[in-house]
Amino acid sequence: MxxxxxxxxxxxxxxxxxxxxxxxxxxxxxxxxxxxxxxxxxxxxxxxxxxxxxxxxxxxxxxxxxxxxxxxxxxxxxxxxxxxxxxxxxxxxxxxxxxxxxxxxxxxxxxxxxxxxxxxxxxxxxxxxxxxxxxxxxxxVEPLACVLRAMDRAGLRAGDSLLVLGAGTSGLLAIAAAHARGVEAVWVREPRADRMEHALAAGAERHGNELVDVAFVASGAAEAVTDGFASVAPGGVLLLYATPSPGKPLSLDAVSQYRREVDVIASYSAGARDMIDAYELLASGAVDxxxxxxxxxxxxxxxxxxxxxxxxxxxxxxxxx
The missing domain is CATH 3.90.180.10 (Medium-chain alcohol dehydrogenases, catalytic domain)
Known part of the structure; x- marks a missing residue:
């Protein structure tokens, strides 16, 4: 073969x-x-x-x-x-x-x-x-399952607000899945015009200075992590999803993280239950x-x-x- x-x-x-x-x-x-x-x-x-x-x-x-x-x-x-x-x-x-x-x-x-x-x-x-x-x-099914597991690890719930940084496939799946799960407000940051168009079509809004409950970093760019961290509301979550560059430490203001009680969460891959949940979302048409x-x-x-x-x-x- x-x-x-x-x-x-x-x-x-x-x-x-x-x-x-x-x-x-x-x-x-x-x-x-x-x-x-x-x-x-x-x-x-x-x-x-x-x-x-x-x-x-x-x-x-x-x-x-x-x-x-x-x-x-x-x-x-x-x-x-x-x-x-x-x-x-x-x-x-x-x-x-x-x-x-x-x-x-x-x-x-x-x-x-x-x-x-x-x-x-x-x-x-x-x-x-x-x-x-x-x-x-x-x-x-598999990439959506990874996104769903990440959202679960971040504790993202219906009524929350979400910022997605990076509108590649994972970011777009995150936008669609968030809407399917009842997330109240979904914003996006994406420098490329063509990808931004897809993100807006999926129901996201351009991000200004709004603070959010969860910042979903779907870009490996260092500035995406920085921007996401700055956008997390007190008590919120910075979710590291994209594969980072090896050997580069995170640059976060520890005092700001302490005072705002920002949780920094990472998520890798997906389990069997996540695969089933993703299949069901796709089969229902909630995510296309x-x-x-x-x-x-x-x-x-x-x-x-x-x-x-x-x-x-x-x-x-x-x-x-």
């Missing part, structure tokens, strides 16, 4: 890999679509992994079912999740399942930028049947991400897809093997 393998931080080669097969408890899926995530273009994130087949926002069609698998059949269309926690360790018990060692080590093989993937037994139970979504909308899909490419153009997201030419790119 063909795979698009990152052989360098910014170098992708289409190569031949052996066809995967399903062992006991496993399934093999033909990849229908896979979205490009911001982490896929992060040099610091990718460098330790190369050579690697990236891609984790995927939908697939089951083409092989291993012994002992129940509830799935060849031909089923599914959303594939790429991590699963153990559910028993101290981190899982404290609600930090995405920090579980099992969560960090389980994964699909080889990755979503491929014609087929093997889903190991630990992840088969995480598969969600695509009964109410098409395969392209299904690629947004399709206007943000600016490009669709074949597997052989995966390198170009990554570069378009890296340069900002694209908002969301889907790879369709």
């Amino acid at each position: 063909k795979v698009a393998r990152s052989v360098g931080v910014r170098e992708v080669a289409v190569q031949d890999d052996p066809e995967p097969s399903a062992g006991p408890g496993e399934v093999v899926c033909r990849v229908l679509a896979c979205g490009v995530c911001g982490s896929d273009i992060s040099d610091a994130w990718v460098a330790p992994k190369v050579p690697v087949v990236l891609g984790h926002e995927l939908t697939g069609e089951v083409v092989e079912v291993g012994a002992g698998v129940v509830g799935l059949a060849v031909g089923d269309r599914v959303v594939v999740h790429h991590h699963a926690p153990c559910g028993e360790c101290r981190r899982c018990r404290r609600g930090h399942e995405t920090l579980c060692e099992s969560f960090r080590t389980t994964n699909i093989a080889p990755g979503g930028f491929a014609e087929r993937v093997r889903v190991p037994a630990e992840l088969v139970g995480e598969l969600l049947l695509l009964e109410d979504l098409d395969e392209e909308r299904g690629t947004f 991400p399709m206007p943000w899909v600016t490009h669709r490419v074949g597997l052989e153009e995966t390198g170009r897809a990554l570069e378009m997201v890296r340069t900002g030419e694209a908002i969301k790119v889907l790879v369709l093997p």
